Each structure stands twice: as C-alpha cells, then as structure tokens.
Amino acid sequence: GIQVEQSPPDLILQEGANSTLRCNFSDSVNNLQWFHQNPWGQLINLFYIPSGTKQNGRLSATTVATERYSLLYISSSQTTDSGVYFCAVLTGGGNKLTFGTGTQLKVEL
C-alpha cells in the first residue's frame, strides 16, 4: 500500500516562530488533506489540497503532486497550535484516507 511519511516527527517552537512540516507519499494520490489533532483528540480539517497552494490565516499549504510531497507552513506560532499535525492522502478510487505518521508540535511561551 501507499506509504505516507511526515517530518519532523517532533517539533518544539517558541511562540512567534515559524515552521514547515513536510509530508511525502510513495504513490500517486487522488487528493490530500492536512489535519490538526488537538489535545482532546478532535481532528480538525485544515486544508484540502490536491495541488497548488492555499492559505488560511497564519497557515498555508503547498502540494506538488508530481513530486509526491506537501508542505504545511505555520507562521507566528501560538500555544494553541500545539498538537499533532497529520497529512492524509486519498487512494483506492478516492474512498480510502491513509494517514501519515504525524508531527507532534509543542509551542512554548
């Protein structure tokens, strides 16, 4: 099956810092999503981004499908950004969402 790897696995930032999270996938995909899992376990949709670049406030994402990677940018990080960030790809005719290994982010004061 498809492999989805994220880096770095863990990241500690000072509040106000910027960061880039990476997602690599091993095969062609129908689509790609980024999620933030908060400390209560809830998975929050950040981006639905098969290709190109999207921005939402302090967050932006870029997917280069031909090179099989996606990047999530977090600018001016805040403590509320803490949690685990997942990318997930759609395969199998678009019915199966395979998750990456996740990046655990901690933003400190």
Add this chain to the structure above:
Amino acid sequence: SQTIHQWPATLVQPVGSPLSLECTVEGTSNPNLYWYRQAAGRGLQLLFYSVGIGQISSEVPQNLSASRPQDRQFILSSKKLLLSDSGFYLCAWSGGVGNTIYFGEGSWLTVV
C-alpha cells in the same frame, strides 16, 4: 450544514464484553462512512469503510465488525473485547470519491 455525531464519548469495558459504538451523519445523503482507530501514539488506522447501506469493506483482520443499517448510520461492534482493542475510535464521512473527509468527536475505549 452537515454534522457527524458518535457516541459514547468514553467507555470502560471488561475483557470479553461486547461493544457497540454508533455514528450518525446529518444533513447529507448517501455519504461514504469510515471507522478509524488510533492506538497509543499517533497513528490512525482505517478499520472499515462503507459506500452504501449494507456495503462494508474491512481493511484489517481484527476482533471488530461494522454495519450500516441505515444510510447515515454506521455501527462498530465486537462480540468479545480484547485488551488490544483499547484506543481512540473515530468515525468519519465524506460526500464521495475525492471529497473532503470530516471526523466525529471520537470515542475513547479502555478495555480492562
């Protein structure tokens, strides 16, 4: 707008007892429905998905089963729980092939 609910939010069950987690979606019809599990650590594993009533695809062999008795209802069950069934279970839905997938609030299961 569409919403997804799953319950119970938390439960503690003895080994060998049955399990039933329920998920419903409102505001849409014929959704694709999913059950995921997140064990200790961070990985999310797809357990089952369904593209229609009575149509269930199982991704991994396990002690669990799923059913879709109604269009917007998805149930995760077990006849006899194992300790290894402990984890965080998430239901999700999408509008179809290639559409964004949305998750419910999750259910924390502890098997003791």
